[in-house]
Amino acid sequence: MSEPRQSVRANPFATVAREPGSPKPDPIIVADNVTRSFGGIRAVDVAHVEFQRGCITGLIGPNGAGKTTLFNLLTGFDRADSGTWTIDGSKISHMPAYKVARSGVVRTFQLTKALSKLTVLDNVRLGATGQTGERMAGALMPWTWRRQEADITERAHAMLTRFKLDDKANDFAGSLSGGQRKLLEMARALMVEPTVIMLDEPMAGVNPALTQSLLGHIKSLREEGMTVVFVEHDMDVIRDVSDWVVVMAQGSVIAEGPASELSSNSAVVDAYLGSHHDKPLEFDEHGNPVGETAEMVAEMESEIQDVLESGGDLSENPPATSDRDSEEPQ
Numbered sequence: 001m002s003e004p005r006q007s008v009r010a011n012p013f014a015t016v017a018r019e020p021g022s023p024k025p026d027p028i029i030v031a032d033n034v035t036r037s038f039g040g041i042r043a044v045d046v047a048h049v050e051f052q053r054g055c056i057t058g059l060i061g062p063n064g065a066g067k068t069t070l071f072n073l074l075t076g077f078d079r080a081d082s083g084t085w086t087i088d089g090s091k092i093s094h095m096p097a098y099k100v101a102r103s104g105v106v107r108t109f110q111l112t113k114a115l116s117k118l119t120v121l122d123n124v125r126l127g128a129t130g131q132t133g134e135r136m137a138g139a140l141m142p143w144t145w146r147r148q149e150a151d152i153t154e155r156a157h158a159m160l161t162r163f164k165l166d167d168k169a170n171d172f173a174g175s176l177s178g179g180q181r182k183l184l185e186m187a188r189a190l191m192v193e194p195t196v197i198m199l200d201e202p203m204a205g206v207n208p209a210l211t212q213s214l215l216g217h218i219k220s221l222r223e224e225g226m227t228v229v230f231v232e233h234d235m236d237v238i239r240d241v242s243d244w245v246v247v248m249a250q251g252s253v254i255a256e257g258p259a260s261e262l263s264s265n266s267a268v269v270d271a272y273l274g275s276h277h278d279k280p281l282e283f284d285e286h287g288n289p290v291g292e293t294a295e296m297v298a299e300m301e302s303e304i305q306d307v308l309e310s311g312g313d314l315s316e317n318p319p320a321t322s323d324r325d326s327e328e329p330q
């Protein structure tokens with residue numbers, strides 16, 4: 001049974017082509033010919049990509065695919081070699097990060113950047129700065145600046161309450177757990193009241209209890225009308241929250257579609273597993289494997305036999321699944 005809310009809400013992606021760079025009915029971010037090389041490596045080479053307004057787009061791809069670099073470029077934290085990108089039709093390409101943020105696009109970092117020697121409250125308050133014009137006016141008219149400061153502090157407290165960090169307001173950010181830092185980063189990013197928020201692996205290094213709460217926060221951003229683009233390796237999480245998924249490999253967008261359709265996309269399977277695993281399995285009418293499937297089964301059986309004969313334990317070799325659990329806390 002599908003979620004009732006999903007089926008009631010009109011699906012803006014119903015007619016969107018399941019292909020890289022597909023046009024969206026109401027794109028808020030549109031990027032063209034974005035490239036960035038490091039030495040000989042083309043880290044990003046995206047011909048065209050659009051992100052639909054008010055939706056959660058999952059950005060996935062194997063390690064080194066260029067996801068973080070693309071975020072860095074779009075949000076002004078790194079210089080693109082070429083490309084143009086816009087928010088709501090206004091060009092924000094090649095702008096410094098603070099100007100991009102002022103235009104409504106903010107991001108969080110894969111490795112959290114909380115300033116550990118500042119308090120949790122000050123970290124959040126910093127999210128609201130970058131308003132140089134107002135600060136200049138403040139220097140000339142200190143009473144307006146002071147009022148603005150009080151306003152920022154009040155909003156920061158409200159944000160901490162929202163993320164259940166209010167009792168930590170006066171602790172150093174360095175004393176927070178990995179998960180709490182992720183929440184702090186989100187709180188800080190939201191202080192500019194963004195229209196687009198880009199989250200780079202918000203769940204990495206977060207314990208399962210906090211994961212659920214982070215997921216809830218991400219969904220509520222969408223409820224509030226924000227556009228969310230988020231990088232995540234866990235496909236269960238992607239399936240749970242994404243309205244649409246963009247897949248990158250070797251710097252480029254190689255596939256797009258709803259999460260449920262991607263596991264049958266051979267370009268995606270290729271990117272993750274290498275080109276040997278994309279052949280459909282073949283069976284005869286009795287259910288016996290035939291052709292290459294039969295060869296693969298024979299190979300697996302002989303490997304299992306080898307393990308048993310050498311006195312090994314098959315449970316010592318669990319199938320390679322997600323390695324996220326073993327990731328170091330940050």
Ligand SMILES: Nc1ncnc2c1ncn2[C@@H]1O[C@H](COP(=O)(O)OP(=O)(O)OP(=O)(O)O)[C@@H](O)[C@H]1O
Pocket residue numbers: 038041042043061062063064065066067068069070110
């Ligand atoms: N500052 C840098 N200097 C040199 N090479 C870099 C730099 N940043 C990224 N790269 C390279 O660019 C490519 C893309 O890296 P990027 O971090 O964007 O990948 P990613 O998709 O975010 O990977 P992950 O899932 O592991 O976070 C990789 O080959 C990486 O080694």
Ligand SMILES: [Mg+2]
Pocket residue numbers: 067068069110
């Ligand atoms: Mg990354």
